[in-house]
Amino acid sequence: MSSTATGELRPNPIIGMLEWFGDLGSFVWSVLRAAVTPPFQVAEFVRQLDEIGAKSFPLVALAGSAIGVVLALEAHSSLVRFGAKSLLPATVVFSIVTEMGPIITGLIVSGRVGAGIGAELAAMKVTEQIDAIEASAVDPEKLLAATRICACIISLPLLTLAASFFGVLFGWVATAFLEPITLVRFVSDGFKGASFKDFLPPTFKTCVYGMIIGTVASYQGMRAKGGAIGVGSAATTSVVLSSLFVILADVILVKVILLLFP
Amino acid sequence: MMPVSQEPKPADNKSTESGEPAIDIQQVTKSFGPQKVLDGVSFQVRRGETLAVLGRSGTGKSVLLRIIIGLQVPDSGAAMILGKNMATASAAEINEVRTQMGFLFQHAALYDSLTVEENVAFPLVHHRKDMLDSERRDRVNDLLKEVGLEGHSNKMPADISGGMQKRVGLARALVLGPSILLLDEPTAGLDPISSGEIDELVLKLQREHQLASIVVTHDMVSAKTIATRIALMDKGKVVIEGSFDDLQKSDEPFVSQFLHRDF
Numbered sequence: 296m297s298s299t300a301t302g303e304l305r306p307n308p309i310i311g312m313l314e315w316f317g318d319l320g321s322f323v324w325s326v327l328r329a330a331v332t333p334p335f336q337v338a339e340f341v342r343q344l345d346e347i348g349a350k351s352f353p354l355v356a357l358a359g360s361a362i363g364v365v366l367a368l369e370a371h372s373s374l375v376r377f378g379a380k381s382l383l384p385a386t387v388v389f390s391i392v393t394e395m396g397p398i399i400t401g402l403i404v405s406g407r408v409g410a411g412i413g414a415e416l417a418a419m420k421v422t423e424q425i426d427a428i429e430a431s432a433v434d435p436e437k438l439l440a441a442t443r444i445c446a447c448i449i450s451l452p453l454l455t456l457a458a459s460f461f462g463v464l465f466g467w468v469a470t471a472f473l474e475p476i477t478l479v480r481f482v483s484d485g486f487k488g489a490s491f492k493d494f495l496p497p498t499f500k501t502c503v504y505g506m507i508i509g510t511v512a513s514y515q516g517m518r519a520k521g522g523a524i525g526v527g528s529a530a531t532t533s534v535v536l537s538s539l540f541v542i543l544a545d546v547i548l549v550k551v552i553l554l555l556f557p
Numbered sequence: 558m559m560p561v562s563q564e565p566k567p568a569d570n571k572s573t574e575s576g577e578p579a580i581d582i583q584q585v586t587k588s589f590g591p592q593k594v595l596d597g598v599s600f601q602v603r604r605g606e607t608l609a610v611l612g613r614s615g616t617g618k619s620v621l622l623r624i625i626i627g628l629q630v631p632d633s634g635a636a637m638i639l640g641k642n643m644a645t646a647s648a649a650e651i652n653e654v655r656t657q658m659g660f661l662f663q664h665a666a667l668y669d670s671l672t673v674e675e676n677v678a679f680p681l682v683h684h685r686k687d688m689l690d691s692e693r694r695d696r697v698n699d700l701l702k703e704v705g706l707e708g709h710s711n712k713m714p715a716d717i718s719g720g721m722q723k724r725v726g727l728a729r730a731l732v733l734g735p736s737i738l739l740l741d742e743p744t745a746g747l748d749p750i751s752s753g754e755i756d757e758l759v760l761k762l763q764r765e766h767q768l769a770s771i772v773v774t775h776d777m778v779s780a781k782t783i784a785t786r787i788a789l790m791d792k793g794k795v796v797i798e799g800s801f802d803d804l805q806k807s808d809e810p811f812v813s814q815f816l817h818r819d820f
Contacts, residue, residue: 424666424668424669426628426666427660427667427668430658431683432652432653432655
């Protein structure tokens, strides 16, 4: 630690960051052990599937639709310039299914679910509800964190499929306004030459996004301190950190997928 | 690590049946950074007894309760609860003891996403899976009736008053039929009438269930009403422990100042 002009100790940010990662690692290990040992909190897990998965569907579908429209309009403009507008369906479909769908889903869910989990658990922490759960001889990491993380891991690929579906659908709608084309023709041309390895790995990489979002948000929430300020801080940092880590994970996973599925 | 000289006295799981204290705090110390909040605290509580722990804010009273329930670990000493040392027991042993304790938090700490009924039923849902839904509902309704909240089972915690939240918290603390009850400032923030009602409720529950209870409070009137013994803490130590009459007879300056400030 260094000292300020008044002699107060200023925390070292590098040490602080290392401590954060260390504590996060300890939290992950603890939650993992809780998740695989009975009793299992099935009712809470199902409730979280609804909160995280079902209730994120409208937002993800809307985002996917918007991305489909934007992609179709931008791609059309570029492809016409290079005399390759016949490649428009494939460009839209492959872009959405392999990358845009997963990353947009990850970022949307980071915002909605990350903030929600972070704020909810932080509010429970500062009002001693988590202590009350522990005092009732129930493992709060099993009940609160493991269920949310598992729900995120399951929900993200399903939400990604939804985002990709609406992205392709509205990509067709936008394309049809520019160059009349039937949906069947659009999808047929879009998926021509595609195989399972083109869309299964990118879809399932979102399981990693789900794990990141659930873990970071649960950790930030359950470590919150300081009343309303702590709750706000937990919500904000949950969104910022999970979004950042989702993007970093995407960079790594794209390379891994290309290596494993050339 | 506890010094060998402070090894806990041996106790067995049937401590309450054999007359051994349900709660046996032995030379517990606890510091947070440079601040020592508990400094060699020792006392015992048997079934049927209620110990009121009083003292100024920041004297470690709530920390003591948190050590007893196992939410914090003392730096040294032993917290023998029903024969188990909460400072060194395994997680499974601590949880087993916790099912025999009820804890009322200062602000009730009700789960705000659950109804009153679901809050009270929470320990039953997790620890009494053998119970039918109807049995669980009956048990919850009986307890809500006992604490004077019949008819409020479908309300959310945000929809009821602070006093009612404390009653729900009390019902939740009792739902598993514990032998130990810990109350953290049960009358804090309540008006005198509500405080009196809580005191009467605690007395009634004590008479009926013969609990070993610890009440942390600033409220001398409440302490005098419900406690069989009072422990007055200052600077992390128990300055005096005894009946209210013992406190009045004490010539300790702090005791006199504490009593006269309140009276």
